[in-house]
Amino acid sequence: MATDTQVIVSGAGPVGLVVALDLARRGVRSTIVETRQAGEPPSVKCNHVAARTMEAFRRLGFADVVRDSGLPADYPNDCVYRTSVTQGHEITRIAIPARAERWTDFAGPDTWWPTPEPPHRINQIYLEPLIFAQAAAHPLITIRNRTELIEATQDDAGVTVTVRDLPSGATETLTALYLVGCDGGRSRVRSIIGAKLSGDAVVQRVQSTYIRAPKLLEMMQGRPGWMNLSLNPRRSGNTVAIDGRETWLIHNYLYEHEEDFDAIDRDASIRTILGVGDDFTYEVISKEDWIGRRLVADKFRDRRIFICGDSAHLWVPYAGFGMNAGIADAMNLTWLLAATVNGWGGAHLLDAYEAERLPITEQVSHFAMNHALSAIAHRRAVPEAVEHDGAEGEAARAALGAQVYALNVQQYCCGGLNFGYFYPDSPIIAYDGEQQPGYSMAGFEQSTVPGCRTPHFWRRNGNSAYDDFGADYTLLRFDPTIDVAPLAQAAAAAGMPLKLLDIAPDERTAVYRHALLVSRPDLHVGWRGDALPGDVVGLVDQLRGARG
Structure with a gap:
C-alpha cells in the first residue's frame, strides 16, 4: 500500500x-x-x-x-575521581554546574560556552x-x-x-x-x-550493570558526582548517576585479557568499584555490557x-x-x-551530505579512540600508593590527579568537538582561500572562514542571534550601506529562502571581520565578503547545489 x-x-x-x-x-x-x-x-x-x-x-x-x-536540579554534575566511590581518597574533581546553577555558575571549565x-x-x-x-x-x-x-x-x-x-x-x-x-x-x-x-573492531570491553541502590548516595563521601570514577590498582570503573537518587550505571573497565564478559565476577567487581562489603545490597535492573569500537x-x-x-x-x-x-x-x-x-x-x-559528514566522522572517531587509549593507560598505571594515607599517598594522588584531570577535562568539557569542526571540502560552500583553524577535543577558535560554524553572539534585544536567523539561509549584513538586493533577487529567482538580518555595530563581535556573511540552515558559514560577488547567480547556485 x-x-x-x-x-x-x-x-x-x-x-x-x-x-x-x-x-x-x-x-x-x-x-x-x-x-x-x-x-x-x-x-x-x-x-x-x-x-x-x-x-x-x-x-x-x-x-x-x-x-x-534529567538529574534533579540541585544534583552536582561533577566528575569525581576517587579510589572507590564510597571509601578511600578523592584524587581529583572536574567541577560542572548542577542544572540549577547552569546560568549562574561561570567559574569552572564547563561554563564558558559560546552558545545560548x-x-x-x-x-x-x-x-x-x-x-x-x-x-x-x-x-x-x-x-x-x-x-x-x-x-x-x-x-x-x-x-x-x-x-x-x-x-x-x-x-x-x-x-x-x-x-x-x-x-x-x-x-x-x-x-x-x-x-x-571498517576501523578498529575492539578498543575496549566494558562490563556495565544498571542497578538500583537506594543507600549508595548517602554513603558517598563529600559532594557526589554525575560521574563517579574509581581508580585503584585492582578494579577501575565509573558509577554514573542516572536519577540522582537510587539508580546507577556501573561501568567495569575490563583488562585486555578479559575477553569473556560472563567470566568476570560482576558482583565482586561492582563491590570493589563502589568500595562496599558483602552487607551492601543492590538490585540488578539490567546488564548493559558493550564493546568500544x-x-x-x-x-x-x-x-x-x-x-x-x-x-x-x-x-x-x-x-x-x-x-x-x-x-x-x-x-x-x-x-x-x-x-x-x-x-x-x-x-x-x-x-554534500557524505562529502561533509564522512570526513568529520572519521576525525571524531579518532579523537574518541585516542582518548580511550589514553584513559586505559592511566587506569593500568594506578600506583598502590594512591590508597595510602600520609605524605606518600598525597603525593601519588596529586600526580595521578593532575594527569587524569588534564586528560578528562577534554572529554567532559569538549568545546572543540562542539564548536571547532568544519567542512573543508564541500561542493556547496564558497571558500575564499583562508584556512580554517584547527581544533582538538577541547580546544577551538571561533572563525568565520567558510565551512566553520557561524559564531554565536547576543543581540541588543536580548535574543541569541540564532533565534533571529531564518530557518534556511541567513544573510548577515554588518554595513547597512551595502546594497544586497542583487543577491536577494537571485535567491528569490531560484526559490532559495534567504533572510536578511542587519547587525548593529554594538552587536558585532571581533570574529566577524567581513561586512557580509551567509549562514547556512545548519549554522555553518557558506560565504563571506566585504561586497557582493560579481556573479550573484553563481553564488546562489553553488550554495543550493545547482552547480555541477
Missing part, C-alpha cells in the same frame, strides 16, 4: 526522531518505522546532551523541556521519551511502532520499502522519495546500500537512501559523542533533503 509520505525513516531513537522533527519543521512529511512498541524505554546509554545538540533542540522548539528533565544552549546531563532513558512525544504530536510525522523494515529498492522516482508488522507478521509496501536509516549498529539500511564498516562506514549514501548515527559510525562513547554525532548527521542531512523536496535544492545538493 502506498503512502503520501515523502521520507521514510528507519529507527525511532533520538537520531531518527530528530530527522523526522527537523523535516517536519521544514514542511516535509515522514513516516518512522520502529521495531519497539511505543513507550518502550531504550537501554541506559548516552548520559550527555552536547551543546550543539541542545542548539538543535532549541531550533526544534523543545530545549527547555529537555533542560527541565550549554550542554546538559540527562540519560537517554529520560531524553528519548521527550523527543518521541514531540514527534508523536506532530501532524507531519507518522510513527509505525512494532514494524520492521525488511527490504528497500529505489529508482529515479523514489524508494519502495517493504515492512513487516511484528505482532501479525503481515507485510506491507511503503513508497517515498527518500529513505534514511537511523537503525543502529546492526543497521539493515546500511546492509541494503552495501556500506561496509572505532568503525566508520565507507559510504553514507546510495542515491536516495542515506544512513545516520550508529548506522554510519560506531565508536567508544567518550565525550558522549555517539548520539550527539548522530544528531549532527541528522541536522546536516535534513535541510538538504527538505530543500530538494521543496524544489529549491539543486541536483547536486544531496552530494
